[in-house]
Amino acid sequence: MNVKALICVLACLVGAPAFGQGFAGLGQAAEDYALPDPATRFAFPDDHGSHPGFRIEWWYITANLTDLNGTTYGIQWTLFRNALRPTGRPEDQAWMAHAALSSPLGHFSAERFARGGTGQAGVTAAPFAAHIDEWGISGPDLNSIRVTAQGPEFHYDLRLTATLPFVPQGQRGYSVKSDAGQASHYYSQPFYTVTGTLTLPGGPVTVTGQGWLDREWSSQPLAETQTGWDWISLHLDTGDKLMGFQLRDEDNTTYTVGTWIAPDGTPTPLTPDQMTMTVLAQTRVAGREVPTDWRVELPDRSVDIRVTAVYPDSWMDTLIPYWEGPVQVSGTHSGVGYLEMSGY
Amino acid sequence: MLLAADTIEKRFSGMEKPVLDGVSLGLKAGETLALTGESGSGKSTLLHIIAGLETFDAGQVTIAGQALTGMADAARAELRLTSIGMIFQQFNLIPSLNVAQNLTFQARLAGQTVLPEAAENMATALGLEDHLSKYPEELSGGQQQRVAIGRALLPKPKLVLADEPTGNLDEATTDAVFSLLLRETAKANAGLLIVTHSQKLAAQTDRTLHLSHGRVAV
């Protein structure tokens, strides 16, 4: 699950103070929107397209990349759809996108907004295409895509390919977000291999690496009292993938869930609080204390790892700011991944 | 009698003693009288009262038969204009007028026609013939006083009142100006009442009256 997505999209929804009802209004009532249903089964490629009956939805890609010198980079590309009114009509949709590139030269980010129904932004399921302005994901299909985005100081153009099928998260794609039952439809593609070019202030860099796609849609993904969250997606060297997140509540309790994905793509949902996330160290970034060093324990699978930010300054200086960047994994397992933290 | 002052009393507000405490004097046409006394004896005040410049509290002043008592400000000014020549210690002249204009000013203001010869004769008599187009501030103190004498006498006043007319002059000039004053007054057959603290000058007049503490000293 992808936190900033929720934050930003929902910020668009409401004029109410951002922290009035849960974080960024994510806890608002679903009103007349469609609600996630545990009985729903994904149907591809249709479900790669948008679901305008639901209030929010996103297409979200991260990639851990290295150049020939072994230098680490990370990128993210996210497109959010946010219904302004529950009509399902294109003109009642607001679109927003974030792109970022983490590098030794610094963390670059950009954001875009678009009104629905004009052609400025949109998604088609087959052949797959998603765009806002000149940013885009295009493929023949979602397992073979080209991803581009840019800002005033950076540009990237990457090819992502995967052979394994898409992985449903939660209970066969029904992902519960709180004890009160808030949930979303959620699937991933954690098995991309990536090649492409990054353009940085120092010039173009050829990179390769691993990518991860998240697709999620919902209408009220958070409980009213939940104020933010910490989310990880890890590529372990064993070939296993681990997705996990903890939702922080006003009363300082947390709700932690996740999915263990075997190298063949078989997902095993984690029960609530089966996994624990503990802060080891914080970094002062953008005037706030942000935990950039974590201990993640999953005793049932003998996992006790340290997840450390590669570039602790990976702050998204967007309308709704948050932290998102590549991480290094060490301990019982090693690997790379992405960390996203909101509500700090 | 040209001038008769009878038991004049004058008190300035805020002063304990009267300035003049029953002073009387008389003056005939063609006669000269010197008023002497210490500073503050009231001699200048008496002169100003006779000129109608100041009012008085009690007594009677008569000039050429006209009583000053009860006379309005305008009438007193008229009397001064037509019948009295006034000469002060200094600043007698009108700064904005030249010597010729100053000389004839009072006569013309009184409505008299001043013949050019009369003015010229007067200027010559006073030794001012070369200074007629000058302005007062360009003259010496003695010259200024001579213009004042001429101005006072040109309207042919019956009475000339002089208040320390040479008080600001050096000794030589004093003598010259004073003798001019006596001579010209005599020529006009006017009565001359002169306030001075100089015994030497007083000695040249027909009579001397000495004031002390607002009274005539015997």
Add this chain to the structure above:
Amino acid sequence: MTAAILTALLSYWKRRPAQFAALVLGLALATALWSGVQAINAEARKSYDAAADVLGGGGLRNLVDPKGLISQDTFVRLRRGGWQVSPVVDGWLTTAEGRVRILGIDPFTAPRDGTFGAAAETGNLAGLTGPDAQVFSNTQTAERLANTGVPLQIDDSVAPGMAIADLRTASRLTGKTGYDRLILLPDQPLKQTPLADLAPDLTIEAPATADDIGRLTDSFHLNLTAFGLLSFAVGLFIVHGAIGLAFEQRRPMFRTLRALGVSSRTLVVILMAELLLFALAAGALGILLGYLIAGALLPGVAATLRGIYGATVEGGLTLSPVWWLSGLGIAVLGTALAALSSLYQVARMPPLAPAKPRAWERASQGAIRWQTLAACACFTLSALAYLAGGGLVAGFTLLGSFLLGAALLLPGILLGIIRFASAGARTAETEWFWADTRQQVPGLALALMALLLALSANIGVGTMVSSFRDTFTGWLDQRLVSELYVTVETKDQARALEDFVTKAGGTVLPIWHTDGQIKGAPAEIYGVVDNAVYRDNWPLLASLPDAWDRLAANQGALVNEQLARREDLTPGDMLAMPGGWETPIVGVYSDYGNPLAQVVIPLATLTQRFEALDQSDFGILTDDIPAMRRGLRDTVGLDEARMIDQSALKAFSLDIFERTFAVTAALNVLTLSVAGLAILTSLLTLSAMRLPQLAPVWAIGMTRKRLAWLELIRALALAALTFVLALPVGLMLAWILLAVINVEAFGWRLPMSLFPKDWVWLALASLGAATLAAIWPARQLAKRPPADLIKVFSHER
């Protein structure tokens, strides 16, 4: 010791409250008028900035299509080509309560720098877009929109007269089907498709700035500033008089202090401290007064700016600390200026110097000779400025140096006249009267110069305003040819309107127009149909033969006087029109009150050549206005608010006109009263110094009452003479304003008319002011105790 000296010096004022009042009042008034005008100008400037910020997208460049509106497709194509642009719809909405400029923005892509305030808060997209989208305006503008049915949101940071809405709402309200411009955001991404490949029709336009509105209103503000400066100068005359008197009268005290061992440096420093104290106190008072003046005048100024220039200014004052400080600064500076000569004299005074008032006067007479020379230099400069010509600066140089020259020349001319008068004097009294008047001129010179300036400004501005009013009303009568003016909302309404009016026996005259650039400046292009009312009523200043026939045959265009003068165009010249075609000019018409260039072409040509037309305005010729109104309301469905008849429109225009000049009139009155006060203080100053001149006359036999009368008559005579001299100066000023400044500032030249009746009133006013100023010193003289006068002859002064 310093404290003791200061106490001694200050004790003087306690005994002379009137003099103290004159000093403080003069300084306060000077500061008040100056800072009041500054406050008005600052407020207006701020409003322009706010408006320009929004209109220009915060100083960003725009993409525009010279031929018309930009389509949504073009916008999307640009965005997808990597161009960060944001569309803007910019139009007008006319309601019964007034016009509102509607600015439609795209909250999704609008610059996020606060330019558009809450209207571009991405956090409230649901409220900003969609069918019930909010429209943002300030409180006053909201009143004009109250009956439109749009959901209003008060945001007082929105520029006055403007409403900001979502693109789609704005398109609906203004009837526009495309975007007027695309704001080019400052941060563009790394890689873009070339603009020429995406939208070859679009061009990049420099940002709109406050200067665009500022340029139009510059002359108006310059006008105000000139008045402020004039009043300040006049106020300084008062202060100069009061300080001069106080220093003169305290000479004995200075002498004593010097004799007691106070150095001249210490004395000057302490006197400066005293003056600084006064300047700060009076300055503070003046700033408060200035605030009140500005507050009282601002609504009128705002109405003017809106009426004439379409520039909107807030009715309320918000003043910065800088304004307050600069007010105090100007008070201190003014005091220093006014006290300079007095302080210099004290500094140079030998310890035991006697008073020499007449020496001072003689020096002044020398100064008058010098002044006359300076006046000649001013006139030369003025003539040079006129010959050089070109530009508002030359115009104001001409005006300023002429006025200054006239003021400098005044004492010399007065002396000449007095000399002439005294030569003809028959009696001793008149001879003395004139001689003495002559002697007083140097002392009164400053006050009389102030009076001359105030009077000639009054005559000049009055003549200009009245000439303008005469011309303007006559012109309005001719120009407003239709009996009824209406604005329709939809094309259907327009068709229904034409049907109905024709059936009802009336004539419809479309008043359609578009905005464009002609010779690089904004211009209005109007289309007219060929109708006899135009031929019969429109006054043409210059034209080719059969100008109207040529226009009707599409063989040319009419241009307004502003455009013709600015670009030096005459009938027969070719005019390049927007869209790359040319047409000959067949005539020039007067177009008072319009700051923009204007071109009139046949309606058919307008509709054929231009896409983005405002086709909502119509004039209607009818014999029965009430019946026509009823019919339009009932049959066509037009709101009453969308119809205005000729007389109402005329009244509205004249009302704007009158309000414009109400400000000028108010400043005129203030300046004149300040000049009156200057005379009073000068006379008071002189009255103390004049005893030596009056005492001998009194002693010889003139009553104090008579002397007082003569003093009063003297003041009146000087005021009357000054008025007589102010008359030609004022008329010259009016001519400069009408024939030079107006042409430079507005682009139109007005015929000058004379209004002798006004002069009579002004003469009475100035004599009245002089009487009021002279009566007090005269009364003082009439009641002066004889002892005071006698003292002159015996005391050392």
